[in-house]
Amino acid sequence: MVIRPIERGPxxxxxxxxxxxxxxxxxxxxxxxxxSTLAKNAALIAAAAAIRASAAEILAANDRxxxxxxxxxxxxxxxRLTLDAARIEAxxxxxxxxxxxxxxxxxxxxxxxxxxxxxxxxVRVPLGVIAVIYESRPNVTADAGxxxxxxxxxxxxxxxxxxxxxSHAIVAALHRGLAVAGLPEAAIQLVPTRDRAxxxxxxxxxDAIDIVVPRGGRSLIERVSAESRIPVLKHLDGICHVxxxxxxxxxxxxxxxxxxxxxxxxxxxxxxxxxxxRDVAADQLPGIVEDLWGGGCALRGxxxxxxxxxxxxxxxxxxxxxxxxxxxxxxxxxxxxDQAIEHIGHYGSHHTDAIVTEDAAAADRFLARxxxxxxxxNASTQFAxxxxxxxGAEIGISTGKLHARGPVGVEQLTSYKYHVRGTGQxxx
Amino acid sequence: MVIRPIERGPxxxxxxxxxxxxxxxxxxxxxxxxxSTLAKNAALIAAAAAIRASAAEILAANDRxxxxxxxxxxxxxxxRLTLDAARIEAxxxxxxxxxxxxxxxxxxxxxxxxxxxxxxxxVRVPLGVIAVIYESRPNVTADAGxxxxxxxxxxxxxxxxxxxxxSHAIVAALHRGLAVAGLPEAAIQLVPTRDRAxxxxxxxxxDAIDIVVPRGGRSLIERVSAESRIPVLKHLDGICHVxxxxxxxxxxxxxxxxxxxxxxxxxxxxxxxxxxxRDVAADQLPGIVEDLWGGGCALRGxxxxxxxxxxxxxxxxxxxxxxxxxxxxxxxxxxxxDQAIEHIGHYGSHHTDAIVTEDAAAADRFLARxxxxxxxxNASTQFAxxxxxxxGAEIGISTGKLHARGPVGVEQLTSYKYHVRGTGQxxx
Numbered sequence: 001m002v003i004r005p006i007e008r009g010p011x012x013x014x015x016x017x018x019x020x021x022x023x024x025x026x027x028x029x030x031x032x033x034x035x036s037t038l039a040k041n042a043a044l045i046a047a048a049a050a051i052r053a054s055a056a057e058i059l060a061a062n063d064r065x066x067x068x069x070x071x072x073x074x075x076x077x078x079x080r081l082t083l084d085a086a087r088i089e090a091x092x093x094x095x096x097x098x099x100x101x102x103x104x105x106x107x108x109x110x111x112x113x114x115x116x117x118x119x120x121x122x123v124r125v126p127l128g129v130i131a132v133i134y135e136s137r138p139n140v141t142a143d144a145g146x147x148x149x150x151x152x153x154x155x156x157x158x159x160x161x162x163x164x165x166x167s168h169a170i171v172a173a174l175h176r177g178l179a180v181a182g183l184p185e186a187a188i189q190l191v192p193t194r195d196r197a198x199x200x201x202x203x204x205x206x207d208a209i210d211i212v213v214p215r216g217g218r219s220l221i222e223r224v225s226a227e228s229r230i231p232v233l234k235h236l237d238g239i240c241h242v243x244x245x246x247x248x249x250x251x252x253x254x255x256x257x258x259x260x261x262x263x264x265x266x267x268x269x270x271x272x273x274x275x276x277x278r279d280v281a282a283d284q285l286p287g288i289v290e291d292l293w294g295g296g297c298a299l300r301g302x303x304x305x306x307x308x309x310x311x312x313x314x315x316x317x318x319x320x321x322x323x324x325x326x327x328x329x330x331x332x333x334x335x336x337x338d339q340a341i342e343h344i345g346h347y348g349s350h351h352t353d354a355i356v357t358e359d360a361a362a363a364d365r366f367l368a369r370x371x372x373x374x375x376x377x378n379a380s381t382q383f384a385x386x387x388x389x390x391x392g393a394e395i396g397i398s399t400g401k402l403h404a405r406g407p408v409g410v411e412q413l414t415s416y417k418y419h420v421r422g423t424g425q426x427x428x
Numbered sequence: 429m430v431i432r433p434i435e436r437g438p439x440x441x442x443x444x445x446x447x448x449x450x451x452x453x454x455x456x457x458x459x460x461x462x463x464s465t466l467a468k469n470a471a472l473i474a475a476a477a478a479i480r481a482s483a484a485e486i487l488a489a490n491d492r493x494x495x496x497x498x499x500x501x502x503x504x505x506x507x508r509l510t511l512d513a514a515r516i517e518a519x520x521x522x523x524x525x526x527x528x529x530x531x532x533x534x535x536x537x538x539x540x541x542x543x544x545x546x547x548x549x550x551v552r553v554p555l556g557v558i559a560v561i562y563e564s565r566p567n568v569t570a571d572a573g574x575x576x577x578x579x580x581x582x583x584x585x586x587x588x589x590x591x592x593x594x595s596h597a598i599v600a601a602l603h604r605g606l607a608v609a610g611l612p613e614a615a616i617q618l619v620p621t622r623d624r625a626x627x628x629x630x631x632x633x634x635d636a637i638d639i640v641v642p643r644g645g646r647s648l649i650e651r652v653s654a655e656s657r658i659p660v661l662k663h664l665d666g667i668c669h670v671x672x673x674x675x676x677x678x679x680x681x682x683x684x685x686x687x688x689x690x691x692x693x694x695x696x697x698x699x700x701x702x703x704x705x706r707d708v709a710a711d712q713l714p715g716i717v718e719d720l721w722g723g724g725c726a727l728r729g730x731x732x733x734x735x736x737x738x739x740x741x742x743x744x745x746x747x748x749x750x751x752x753x754x755x756x757x758x759x760x761x762x763x764x765x766d767q768a769i770e771h772i773g774h775y776g777s778h779h780t781d782a783i784v785t786e787d788a789a790a791a792d793r794f795l796a797r798x799x800x801x802x803x804x805x806n807a808s809t810q811f812a813x814x815x816x817x818x819x820g821a822e823i824g825i826s827t828g829k830l831h832a833r834g835p836v837g838v839e840q841l842t843s844y845k846y847h848v849r850g851t852g853q854x855x856x
């Protein structure tokens with residue numbers, strides 16, 4: 001398969017090309033909105049088969065991407081870019097998992113009858129056209145495309161330039177799935193150029209695109225948020241806390257703190273700051289710290305924490321609002337639950353925070369007063385993930401409060417409309 | 429009561445003042461989020477009493493507004509601005525009606541348990557701080573303030589400059605209600621200046637304000653949408669259609685068309701275009717037209733409509749996408765339901781559209797394929813109103829698909845968060 005980037009004409013040419021892509025997406029969205037669950041699932045299952053059948057082409061495209069990227073890539077970027085047989089199989093299985101999810105479209109969210117006999121039914125419908133702008137992980141192409149399709153939305157995908165050929169090969173397989181099910185190819189379109197100007201043009205196409213989902217690092221998300229004329233579903237910082245309450249079970253506290261910090265340090269749900277009640281700090285902090293040292297974690301603490309273990313470095317003010325995404329933890333000893341809640345309100349990012357306590361009243365207070373998308377009692381912050389919520393795949397986690405908060409799965413990619421049925425009613 | 433506009437300093441002074449207002453709102457929002465239903469309702473009921481008790485002050489403030497506005501106001505604007513005893517009583521009753529609504533906050537939207545024992549509860553929470561920017565109707569001050577309060581949000585209100593004194597007098601009454609219930613005065617704040625620069629500053633305060641709701645004409649909404657760095661819940665055009673299907677009951681069609689157009693012509697749910705199936709146009713259009721002539725409606729139609737009644741003027745292409753908000757109707761004869769759906773998709777504004785039919789399959793097809801917030805079968809488009817939906821008061825109707833679609837009541841002014849309860853679970 002030969003992938004040919006479109007000719008680099010003047011930016012007007014690119015704008016025309018993208019406008020045509022937007023019009024095709026809008027047309028496809030109309031067809032997808034009324035597509036049957038059966039057709040959408042058939043497309044996803046056929047796409048999974050096509051991904052497996054074209055593994056050789058996808059791997060060759062991925063080789064070409066890595067060759068073109070050359071030696072300039074960091075090890076982390078190269079790892080995210082690289083596909084192998086296992087990752088291709090995982091992509092195919094993810095498509096099948098999305099096929100197995102319940103179809104949110106057409107479901108009644110609420111239904112009631114007014115005294116005048118009018119029957120109101122609030123029904124889930126797709127959003128329309130979703131643009132997903134992401135970095136160099138080629139599997140996002142399949143994940144984002146499949147979630148949009150299942151939720152009845154047309155997708156315009158703009159992948160990272162490093163994964164250009166891989167993404168094209170994956171989209172070709174998705175198109176074979178759409179063709180099997182008789183759904184329009186324009187249901188999933190990939191921007192056919194590496195030209196960075198394309199992103200700016202897409203973000204201005206507010207007639208053609210209903211929502212933009214950026215997936216990637218902070219600089220990408222900030223650029224998209226600043227430039228977009230279209231609503232953005234975004235993920236900002238994950239400055240997550242675990243608060244060990246005075247009524248914490250010590251064994252649970254140790255296990256939850258260790259897992260929240262070190263299971264994976266680079267995920268948004270990783271704990272960045274540990275708060276511990278002064279009443280139990282002297283008893284419980286040593287064991288917690290021992291686990292963390294054992295796991296290779298660097299520790300920075302306030303004076304009270306350092307008084308308990310002088311090997312803890314001094315934390316600076318900046319530490320409390322830093323998302324390390326690394327094996328580093330800041331530790332503060334607090335005067336009870338209200339100071340913990342206040343600290344989280346001041347320094348946190350409204351993402352995911354946990355309390356460890358056996359005191360039901362303390363748990364309720366923390367749940368009610370911590371203004372975060374996900375608030376946990378006696379569980380690891382690393383559960384901040386759509387899959388762990390039982391939502392199947394996720395397109396990301398929203399740190400905003402509008403439209404969707406927390407994990408964004410197929411249900412969060414929908415809107416609703418009202419079906420109102422009467423028998424000739426007019427309004428007095 | 430003497431109302432003193434703040435001194436007009438340089439715009440930095442205004443920005444500082446508004447930033448302080450934003451900080452007070454954020455602080456109040458934290459208190460409102462955990463306020464009891466009892467306290468919020470007590471504040472609303474006490475505010476209704478205060479509105480009644482201060483009727484004389486409110487009327488005096490309103491007199492002053494009308495005096496300052498002078499002769500420059502149109503009759504329509506003057507009518508919207510003017511308060512009288514009946515309108516003050518209606519405002520008090522609206523506050524009591526909001527008190528009687530169910531409290532959306534803290535309610536569980538969904539709850540489930542995962543195989544690892546984690547209990548997930550998706551719970552409604554307030555959005556935070558809502559800015560409402562409106563024109564010269566002083567009663568919006570009470571409506572918007574009460575809906576924000578009931579939904580646990582702090583409100584920053586920016587009323588039209590013509591209603592400056594009236595709005596202040598109304599907010600003073602709302603503050604007396606808040607004081608009775610022990611809730612913070614900053615729960616409802618009015619921008620204390622007529623300086624138009626205030627709107628631009630507010631729209632940039634994305635740290636302090638979570639959502640902006642403009643209420644007013646198209647130019648206000650367009651300005652707010654263009655300038656805002658904060659998500660906007662907006663109402664654009666209401667180009668609403670009634671389609672009279674070949675299987676329409678003629679009596680229902682006449683009643684629904686007449687009511688949809690002429691009950692009130694200036695509301696967003698008023699019909700602007702009538703579509704009628706060619707098979708029944710010759711039979712049914714004459715009666716429909718007779719009713720409309722009788723009501724003083726101007727008619728503009730396509731050639732087929734004019735062939736049936738030559739008194740109908742010729743419609744131009746622009747008529748199909750015009751929101752008249754007046755006693756004018758465009759009429760098109762279509763070749764069946766699919767052409768009607770296509771017309772609505774092309775010229776409509778995704779607001780409210782109705783079909784008149786006794787054919788259940790046609791009704792289902794119209795409901796599924798017309799992509800509008802409200803789609804009705806055998807009922808007037810004038811039911812497009814939160815009150816008629818049984819939602820109590822509404823802050824407006826959203827024509828967007830994100831977050832809220834259709835009438836925006838207290839439930840639509842909320843977000844959600846996840847309460848996750850475990851017993852020590854860590855993620856494998």
